[in-house]
Amino acid sequence: MSNAESPSANPVSKGDMRERLIIGLDVPGVEEARSIVTRIGDAGTFYKIGYQLAYAGGFEFARELIGQGKKIFLDLKLHDIGNTVEEGVRSVARMGVTFLTVHAYPQTMRAAVAGKAGSDLRILAVTVLTSYDDNDLIEAGYAPVPAAELVSRRAGQARDIGIDGIVCAATEARRVRGIVGPDRFIVTPGIRPAGSDAGDQKRVVTPGDAIRNGATHLVVARPIVKAADPRAATQAIVREMSEA
Numbered sequence: 001m002s003n004a005e006s007p008s009a010n011p012v013s014k015g016d017m018r019e020r021l022i023i024g025l026d027v028p029g030v031e032e033a034r035s036i037v038t039r040i041g042d043a044g045t046f047y048k049i050g051y052q053l054a055y056a057g058g059f060e061f062a063r064e065l066i067g068q069g070k071k072i073f074l075d076l077k078l079h080d081i082g083n084t085v086e087e088g089v090r091s092v093a094r095m096g097v098t099f100l101t102v103h104a105y106p107q108t109m110r111a112a113v114a115g116k117a118g119s120d121l122r123i124l125a126v127t128v129l130t131s132y133d134d135n136d137l138i139e140a141g142y143a144p145v146p147a148a149e150l151v152s153r154r155a156g157q158a159r160d161i162g163i164d165g166i167v168c169a170a171t172e173a174r175r176v177r178g179i180v181g182p183d184r185f186i187v188t189p190g191i192r193p194a195g196s197d198a199g200d201q202k203r204v205v206t207p208g209d210a211i212r213n214g215a216t217h218l219v220v221a222r223p224i225v226k227a228a229d230p231r232a233a234t235q236a237i238v239r240e241m242s243e244a
């Protein structure tokens, strides 16, 4: 069976929505991150480390959280020449993290699949950033194309290359599920509880609708890490996911 036909088994437990909420630790340093993780306590099981924390001690902190039994999503959105991506992914594969992102360019995705070979690391392909709408794609030099169509095209390429999961807006999750089949992860940022500030996100969905649309994992940063009570904010989102 080719790589494209055998994506990694989807380990999502339908029973515990905490495992399907990925909390984005978008904070300036490890001290702040550690404090938020402590305050969230057992309400959170899965954390995302992106640019802001990764370049401020986040890699070491990722190892610390893994040591405590938490899962880690390294959101590095790699994109470079193939050899550099492949070797970078090979290094990340030794860290024990669960998810790593790359941009959904075919050369990049192929290199990432080669780099993670033999490890438990799962590669997610970022299709079209949730802060982009159709006009942002035109501004970036694309011929006019609806963001949802470009997401579909890239999801199909990711499937053919054997990528483990797709990052897209939850508005596109149903369509993407039809393209990638039942076993791949669909990870959706741009999540906002009703009434909360979208900030720079443009393709936004509530936690309940994201689950109903078939997302396997939701990514939420500011609505939790900037909340007065991050544990209560986490619990409210998990509750909404559970009731969906």
Ligand SMILES: O=c1ccn([C@@H]2O[C@H](COP(=O)(O)O)[C@@H](O)[C@H]2O)c(=O)[nH]1
Pocket (backbone or CB within 6 Å): 024, 026, 050, 075, 126, 128, 129, 130, 131, 167, 168, 189, 190, 191, 199, 201, 219, 220, 221, 222, 223
């Ligand atoms: O398309 C994408 C890919 C990644 N992200 C990341 O998710 C979080 C979302 O943060 P919020 O504060 O909940 O908006 C952030 O770390 C992004 O880098 C994304 O938003 N969209």
